[in-house]
Amino acid sequence: xxxxxxxxxxxxxxxxxxxxxxxxxxxxxxxxxxxxxxxxxxxxxxxxxxxxxxxxxxxxxxxxxxxxxxxxxxxxxxxxxxxxxxxxxxxxxxxxxxxxxxxxxxxxxxxxxxxxxxxxxxxxxxxxxxxxxxxxxxxxxxxxxxxxxxxxxxxxxxxxxxxxxxxxxxxxxxxxxxxxxxxxxxxxxxxxxxxxxxxxxxxxxxxxxxxxxxxxxxxxxxxxxxxxxxxxxxxxxxxxxxxxxxxxxxxxxxxxxxxxxxxxxxxxxxxxxxxxxxxxxxxxxxxxxxxxxxxxxxxxxxxxxxxxxxxxxxxxxxxxxxxxxxxxxxxxxxxxxxxxxxxxx
Amino acid sequence: xxxxxxxxxxxxxxxxxxxxxxxxxxxxxxxxxxxxxxxxxxxxxxxxxxxxxxxxxxxxxxxxxxxxxxxxxxxxxxxxxxxxxxxxxxxxxxxxxxxxxxxxxxxxxxxxxxxxxxxxxxxxxxxxxxxxxxxxxxxxxxxxxxxxxxxxxxxxxxxxxxxxxxxxxxxxxxxxxxxxxxxxxxxxxxxxxxxxxxxxxxxxxxxxxxxxxxxxxxxxxxxxxxxxxxxxxxxxxxxxxxxxxxxxxxxxxxxxxxxxxxxxxxxxxxxxxxxxxxxxxxxxxxxxxxxxxxxxxxxxxxxxxxxxxxxxxxxxxxxxxxxxxxxxxxxxxxxxxxxxxxxxx
Numbered sequence: 001x002x003x004x005x006x007x008x009x010x011x012x013x014x015x016x017x018x019x020x021x022x023x024x025x026x027x028x029x030x031x032x033x034x035x036x037x038x039x040x041x042x043x044x045x046x047x048x049x050x051x052x053x054x055x056x057x058x059x060x061x062x063x064x065x066x067x068x069x070x071x072x073x074x075x076x077x078x079x080x081x082x083x084x085x086x087x088x089x090x091x092x093x094x095x096x097x098x099x100x101x102x103x104x105x106x107x108x109x110x111x112x113x114x115x116x117x118x119x120x121x122x123x124x125x126x127x128x129x130x131x132x133x134x135x136x137x138x139x140x141x142x143x144x145x146x147x148x149x150x151x152x153x154x155x156x157x158x159x160x161x162x163x164x165x166x167x168x169x170x171x172x173x174x175x176x177x178x179x180x181x182x183x184x185x186x187x188x189x190x191x192x193x194x195x196x197x198x199x200x201x202x203x204x205x206x207x208x209x210x211x212x213x214x215x216x217x218x219x220x221x222x223x224x225x226x227x228x229x230x231x232x233x234x235x236x237x238x239x240x241x242x243x244x245x246x247x248x249x250x251x252x253x254x255x256x257x258x259x260x261x262x263x264x265x266x267x268x269x270x271x272x273x274x275x276x277x278x279x280x281x282x283x284x285x286x287x288x289x290x291x292x293x294x295x296x297x298x299x300x301x302x303x304x305x306x307x308x309x310x311x312x313x314x315x316x317x318x319x320x321x322x323x324x325x326x327x328x329x330x331x332x333x334x335x336x337x338x339x340x341x342x343x344x345x
Numbered sequence: 346x347x348x349x350x351x352x353x354x355x356x357x358x359x360x361x362x363x364x365x366x367x368x369x370x371x372x373x374x375x376x377x378x379x380x381x382x383x384x385x386x387x388x389x390x391x392x393x394x395x396x397x398x399x400x401x402x403x404x405x406x407x408x409x410x411x412x413x414x415x416x417x418x419x420x421x422x423x424x425x426x427x428x429x430x431x432x433x434x435x436x437x438x439x440x441x442x443x444x445x446x447x448x449x450x451x452x453x454x455x456x457x458x459x460x461x462x463x464x465x466x467x468x469x470x471x472x473x474x475x476x477x478x479x480x481x482x483x484x485x486x487x488x489x490x491x492x493x494x495x496x497x498x499x500x501x502x503x504x505x506x507x508x509x510x511x512x513x514x515x516x517x518x519x520x521x522x523x524x525x526x527x528x529x530x531x532x533x534x535x536x537x538x539x540x541x542x543x544x545x546x547x548x549x550x551x552x553x554x555x556x557x558x559x560x561x562x563x564x565x566x567x568x569x570x571x572x573x574x575x576x577x578x579x580x581x582x583x584x585x586x587x588x589x590x591x592x593x594x595x596x597x598x599x600x601x602x603x604x605x606x607x608x609x610x611x612x613x614x615x616x617x618x619x620x621x622x623x624x625x626x627x628x629x630x631x632x633x634x635x636x637x638x639x640x641x642x643x644x645x646x647x648x649x650x651x652x653x654x655x656x657x658x659x660x661x662x663x664x665x666x667x668x669x670x671x672x673x674x675x676x677x678x679x680x681x682x683x684x685x686x687x688x689x690x
Contacts, residue, residue, distance in 0.1 A: 252673030328575035328597030
């Protein structure tokens with residue numbers, strides 16, 4: 001447990017002061033054992049385990065909050081990040097296509113709240129536009145996240161029309177590819193790029209646990225996605241064997257696709273993605289096959305890594321936000337007095 | 346676990362003399378407990394508890410190491426300690442009505458991500474149901490938040506029917522009142538209750554800044570709400586005088602209401618709410634007047650505190666999530682093979 005404390009370099013460097021840390025360590029060990037002891041002595045009931053893990057969770061969140069506070073102070077005083085950056089974790093590169101609409105900032109704000117809980121995350125936000133918008137620029141600048149802001153417009157022929165159903169045309173294709181290209185360019189020459197790439201649309205709902213699950217992806221990791229494809233949950237079917245592997249898919253629509261997963265249901269190892277220089281998304285994929293065509297360039301079914309307790313937990317939901325009612329706004333605009341004059345929504 | 350022991354100042358102050366002895370003492374205690382443990386560990390379920398709490402301990406160690414590192418950098422750059430010292434903040438009590446639907450857990454997960462960024466927040470989650478659901482119970486338990494879980498069902502006559510427009514009947518009335526009642530009961534006898542009460546529906550989008558703004562509410566504080574009432578933003582009109590105050594409202598619908606604000610647009614001082622024992626929401630409020638009727642029991646217009654840079658910033662959005670398409674799910678249910686069998690969505 002926490003062998004870092006017994007690392008000879010650590011001890012040498014801190015020789016004079018190591019007793020307090022050792023004491024601290026012992027205190028925690030005792031605390032932990034007390035927890036175990038208590039849970040063991042409660043005859044068959046899980047209540048105590050629950051309670052002790054609940055209070056541990058509280059402790060963890062309190063510590064995380066403290067870290068956030070300390071980091072915000074460091075930012076405020078413009079202390080270089082290299083002084084305190086976490087360099088040990090593989091970076092999660094999240095690629096998100098986004099486009100202008102009344103609820104864009106609300107959606108991005110929700111993503112931000114989740115991403116701020118995830119250490120070593122770099123957000124590549126790609127606007128479907130001919131230039132970067134001021135709204136997104138300001139939003140990212142004040143977000144406190146590590147990010148890259150790109151733009152890449154979709155040719156008009158390929159855009160969804162207002163009355164098209166959402167599946168009519170593949171969306172975000174060029175934007176996701178712009179994100180991938182940026183990674184290829186940035187990491188060219190990096191012999192051992194450590195990291196994970198995840199494609200996160202801006203309207204889905206993500207839990208923070210999801211990012212813990214994908215962090216150590218070696219090829220392509222997969223998990224269930226809630227509220228997608230006309231069913232409550234779509235998920236990989238995992239064999240209950242000594243070395244569990246993905247055997248197929250449980251979906252409402254075409255489970256016979258090689259990789260019958262939604263965009264939100266997988267993450268790719270960074271080095272693998274960079275090595276396969278032809279791996280990108282395509283407009284020519286037939287309807288509902290964009291993800292499968294992309295993954296076929298990277299792995300075979302048997303190479304997939306099932307995550308989220310062997311695909312038994314839902315940690316991401318394919319939610320969609322209603323287009324807000326702008327009935328009165330149209331009237332105000334015609335009268336030359338829009339409600340958002342001088343205020344960004 | 347008493348966090349005071351981990352306070353670095355505590356450690357530093359005492360470090361020089363007594364830690365070695367204390368450490369030795371702890372070693373002996375552990376030795377004793379190890380003995381006890383080993384004789385207990387014959388039960389099969391023991392391993393899992395052991396491993397999961399060991400990895401949690403690792404996480405705690407890692408977090409504490411990070412805090413230590415961050416504090417040492419802050420010291421190195423001589424940043425005043427007051428900047429990052431913990432203070433006693435007034436508690437923000439957030440009252441949220443919720444009800445069962447396919448995307449309930451997704452919505453609650455989004456709220457959780459925001460609330461976890463907010464120190465001193467207590468979440469009062471009130472289910473519109475005849476009993477507490479397992480889903481919400483488990484969700485709250487593992488959330489890491491401080492919370493109270495209540496339930497209060499709405500009589501069938503007062504429930505919205507599937508085809509009713511959402512404004513047809515006031516929603517969440519009894520649930521919000523149940524939250525208020527819980528506060529009155531819990532804090533009875535508290536002579537100086539410090540805190541704020543906010544009514545946060547489970548589909549809106551909240552920024553973390555919003556909670557900073559409402560924290561020191563003395564009467565009732567107000568701010569703009571985005572994407573509501575058929576316009577981009579509704580907001581209080583604030584005088585540009587030496588002592589700025591709210592003069593009226595900019596809304597698409599009935600700006601002549603005394604308090605023409607959405608539920609998401611205000612917070613109430615806790616002591617004030619407790620003092621006005623008749624302040625609660627009413628089914629008999631006419632359409633769109635529930636908030637105004639409630640606030641009339643608490644303040645006058647001139648007593649309102651304009652927040653969010655004198656109501657020039659949007660920190661909360663009245664978003665609504667689409668009912669997910671469950672077309673194929675219905676088919677699966679009829680066939681007796683629902684997609685969410687054995688997996689919570």
